[in-house]
Amino acid sequence: MKLNRRSLIAGGAAVVAGSLAGVPLRAQSPVSLKMASFNVGGSWYIYATAIAELAQENLPEGSRVEVLPYQGGVGNPILVNRGEADMGLSFSALSNWAYNGKVVFNEKAENIRSLFGGLNRPHRLGIVVRKDAGIETLADLGEKGGRLVTVQRGGAGEALARMALETYGLDYEAVQKAGGxxxxxxxxxxxQQMRDGQADVFIHNIGYKQPDVMELALGGKVKFIALGDEQMQALADQYGLQPGLAVEAGEFEGVTEDVPSVGYPTGVIANANMSDDVAYAIVKGVCENPDRIREAHASLAAFDPAKAGEALRNGNVPLHPGAKRYFDEAGTGN
Known part of the structure; x- marks a missing residue:
């Protein structure tokens, strides 16, 4: 997809509508929208710019969509909930956590609604273990300890580490009490700690063929392990993670067969006060042009409009009424 470079403005990308094609009859007044994404040049910024360009083709002439280069997975639901952004990209699980006020969110984001989900290959829970550590399951960390490393507190990757341990009745303190x-x-x-042998287990949310994880896997010193089926289902039930995923065979060096996992794709949320007709027009513009979405970025090849309204792909956050109307009319609603 060729993005309109002339639409770049200070602080973001602005897209101005120039067509009324496909606009619902009651959505004839121009609208000005802000869409939260992440850093300029990153994948989410590219996603958002492509979505904005498609959305504007179904909005009234003179409408404007500004892509904000902030605040990412944790910040975007907060911005949308407060009305500081009308819509934004969000990981499905983080939308769930925000809506319910749990994990990394201290308050319920009751003003967010989902527009559509399943934009990309989901990020997955990745549990990477050094082969010389003698660790076969996370339960081993509570029995014989081990050097666990994860990212800084406050982000999704660290939250996943705590959740994964929790499914085995463990927490950081239990690992330490076992000598870890x-x-x-x-x-x-x-x-680097994993590569140098200074850590035994690394837990994080990983993207498909994520470069730093590919680097870690080089040399065949690590392996990927899975949670048990019961533990993965618990994460799906309690935290809105999508089951049935995997670190795929051949994705990283040494992975010769799928390693079952859970995770979350990227979707788009909106403030509940967005009009039903505007929400309908945005969802229609995106879901009826899947090829253009897929062309915008390689990781969007997984987008399937027929599944974009599914509850799990939207973190079990209620669909915006305008989005629900579109999926019901398309015959793809839940």
């Missing part, structure tokens, strides 16, 4: 150690460090440091 827990380190919260920046991601590059965590990878």
């Amino acid at each position: 150690r827990v380190s919260n460090v920046d991601l590059p440091v965590a990878v």
Whole structure:
């Protein structure tokens, strides 16, 4: 997809509508929207710019969508809930946590609604273990300790580490009492500690063929392990993670067969006060042009409009009424 470079403005990308094609009859007044994404040049910024360009084609002439280059997975639901952004990209699980006020969110984000989900290959819970550590399951950390490393507190990756331990009745203190150690460090440091043999287990949310994880897997000194089926289902039930995923065979060096996992794709949320007709127009513009979405970024090849309204792909956050109307009319609603 060719993005309109002339639409770049200070602080974000602005997209101005120039067509009324496909606009619901009651949505004829121009609207001005802000869409939260993440850093300029990053994948989420590219996603958001592509979505904004498609959305505007179904909005009234003169409408404007500004892509904000902030605040990422944890910050975007907060911005949308407060009305500081009308819509934004969000990981499905983090939308769930925000809506319910849990994990890394101290208050319920009751003003967010989902527009659509399943944009990309989901990030997955990755449990990477050094082969010489003698650890086969996370339960071993509570029995014989081990040097666990994950990222800094406050982000999704660190939250996943705590959740994974919790499914075995463990926490950081239990690992330490068993003679182990827990380190919260920046991601590059965590990878380097594993490579240097200073840590035994690394837990994080990993993207498909994530470069730093590919680097870690080089040399065949690590392996990926899975949670048990019961533990993965608990994460799906309690925290809105999508089951049935895997670290795929051939994705990283040494992975010769799928390693079952859970995770979350990226979706789009909106403030509950967005009009039903505007929400309908945005969802229609995106879901009826899947090829253009997929062309915008390689990781969007997984987008399937027929599944974009599914509850799990949206973190079990209620669909915006305008989105629900579109999926019901398309015959793809839950």
